[in-house]
Amino acid sequence: MKPYYIAMVTLVLILCQFSTLSAENSDSRDTHEKIQELTQSMDEMARREAGLRDQQTSRIMRIEEDLATLRQTITENLSEMERRHSQELTLIREYLEILNSEIDAIKNIASLNQEQGSKLSSNLRRLEQELDDFDSFKKDFPQKIQAQLENSINELDQKISEISSRIQSQDSKISTLESIEGRISETSSDFSRLEDITTQLSQKIEQILEDQEKIIEQTQENLREKVTELSLEIDSWDQDIMESLNMSQERIQIIEETIRQKEQYIGIAILGTGILAFAGIILGILAFMKTKKSRNITSQTMEEMREKISEQGAVIDTRLVELLEKQIPLIPDPQKTRDASTQDTDQSIDHSLALILGEEILKVMKRKKELSDDSQAFEQLKASLRRMWAAFKEKGYELIDLENKPYHEDMEVQAEFFLTHELLPGEQIISKVIRPQIKYKGKTIQKGNVEVLVGE
Numbered sequence: 001m002k003p004y005y006i007a008m009v010t011l012v013l014i015l016c017q018f019s020t021l022s023a024e025n026s027d028s029r030d031t032h033e034k035i036q037e038l039t040q041s042m043d044e045m046a047r048r049e050a051g052l053r054d055q056q057t058s059r060i061m062r063i064e065e066d067l068a069t070l071r072q073t074i075t076e077n078l079s080e081m082e083r084r085h086s087q088e089l090t091l092i093r094e095y096l097e098i099l100n101s102e103i104d105a106i107k108n109i110a111s112l113n114q115e116q117g118s119k120l121s122s123n124l125r126r127l128e129q130e131l132d133d134f135d136s137f138k139k140d141f142p143q144k145i146q147a148q149l150e151n152s153i154n155e156l157d158q159k160i161s162e163i164s165s166r167i168q169s170q171d172s173k174i175s176t177l178e179s180i181e182g183r184i185s186e187t188s189s190d191f192s193r194l195e196d197i198t199t200q201l202s203q204k205i206e207q208i209l210e211d212q213e214k215i216i217e218q219t220q221e222n223l224r225e226k227v228t229e230l231s232l233e234i235d236s237w238d239q240d241i242m243e244s245l246n247m248s249q250e251r252i253q254i255i256e257e258t259i260r261q262k263e264q265y266i267g268i269a270i271l272g273t274g275i276l277a278f279a280g281i282i283l284g285i286l287a288f289m290k291t292k293k294s295r296n297i298t299s300q301t302m303e304e305m306r307e308k309i310s311e312q313g314a315v316i317d318t319r320l321v322e323l324l325e326k327q328i329p330l331i332p333d334p335q336k337t338r339d340a341s342t343q344d345t346d347q348s349i350d351h352s353l354a355l356i357l358g359e360e361i362l363k364v365m366k367r368k369k370e371l372s373d374d375s376q377a378f379e380q381l382k383a384s385l386r387r388m389w390a391a392f393k394e395k396g397y398e399l400i401d402l403e404n405k406p407y408h409e410d411m412e413v414q415a416e417f418f419l420t421h422e423l424l425p426g427e428q429i430i431s432k433v434i435r436p437q438i439k440y441k442g443k444t445i446q447k448g449n450v451e452v453l454v455g456e
Contacts, residue, residue, distance in 0.1 A: 041247070046308075049312060053312065053316065056316060056319075057319075060319055060323060063323065064323070064326075067326065311376075311377045312377075313367065314368075314377035314378050314380070314381045315377050315380075317364050317367055317368070317381050318377065318380050318381045318384050320360070320364065321361075321364055321381065321384040321385055321388055322384055324357055324360055324361070324388060325384070325387060325388045325391060327353065327357060328357065328388070328391045328392060328395065330353060331353050331354050331357075331395050331397075332349060332350055349440075351438075351440060351445050351446075354392075354395065354397050354438070354440070354445075355438060355445070355446055357392065358392070358397065358399050358436055358438045358446070359435065359436060361385070361388065361389070361392070361399060361436075362399065362433065362435075362436045364381075364385065365385065368381055368382070368385065396440055396441045397438060397439070397440055398438070398439040398440075398442075399436055399437075399438055400436065400437040400438070400439065400448065402430050402433050402436075402437060402448055402450055403430060403431075403432070403433050404429065404430065404431070405429070405430050406427075406428065406429060406430075407428040407429065407430050407450075407452045411437075411448075412437060412444045412447050412448070413437055413447055413448035413449065413450050414447055414448070414449045414450070415430075415450050415451070415452045416450070416451050416452065417451075417452050417453075417454050418431075418451060418452070418453055418454065419453075419454055419455075419456050420453045420454065420455060420456065421455075421456055422453070422455070423453055423454070423455030424455045425455050425456060426454075426455060427454070427455040428452050428453070428454050428455075429452065429453050430450045430451070430452055431451050431452065431453045432450065432451040433448060433449075433450050434449040434450065434451065435448055435449035436448055
């Protein structure tokens, strides 16, 4: 009877072992099917990323073509305006030369008239002196009056005739002066007409400048809209990628939970069959190694997918930074546009484009912190950000880095506070920057908007 019982027990143990192996094989098939589903979802997500990347590239190319066309148009308008301005300046110089020559002629005539007037005044004074002498002779020498009267009368007649001739010449000179005054009035009218022409030219130049300013403002507005649309698309793309990553993470968690259950089943099977022969132990170890290998393959696949998505995001951010860098020269430069008759102030400068570029730089810097440091795309993005940062500072702007910095009440920021147990009591750290603080020539033109963690 004992050999019969021993054979029955051995048969039961063998059946248990085969049932355990069949259960493991079915679980492995389920795992393989889930891995295939995950692979298919990864391929679908890669196709979606390729489509989005192509759309983004075509839009960036269209924006660059629009910018090139706009720059060419502005250059042609400026060259035409400079040509007209040079012609008008040449015309004004010719008018001024004519006026200067006429003014010199008038000055010469006036100097001649002044000399002749001085001579006439001297002759009149001399005549008065002679009359005074005649009176003195009349008083002192009454006896000689009769004798000298004829001579004096003759001399007086001669002098009167001379004076008359001189008066006639003076009359002719006065008529000449009157004609000169007429010429002066004509010159004044010409000068007034020249002033009218100059005023019209100034109005035309001001109108051209206003048109150019409107074109530049419209261009800046279009650029702002395009940059905003591009940012919204990138944010939407980031959201889609995060949703895909979350779905993949959930699937990984499901697979890991299944694997843990398998490990528990395998542990129970190994514990139940531990008293069996050495062959059962070897089979259990092989099953455990196979399960662990499947788990490692799944983790490696997800890590490769994350690295691929991160690298593609870095490439897109690099293209965005290059596009934004091309907009920096469009920021108004007070040193080049300053008028000699006016004095610019910081309040009269348009900082809107600079503020938009500063906020976009902050968004790219936030995404850069989530990338892997050892990828080539990360290095390219880092170099592009460095160039854009330098160009931004050359314009006089400064983007203040506040993240993970201690918070002080004298900071020029709008803060929202949150309590936490991770910090010491009273300690305040800026955990998130919603809107950056931007300075222009050391003065804040935009206050920052931050979230602050406060230790309880």
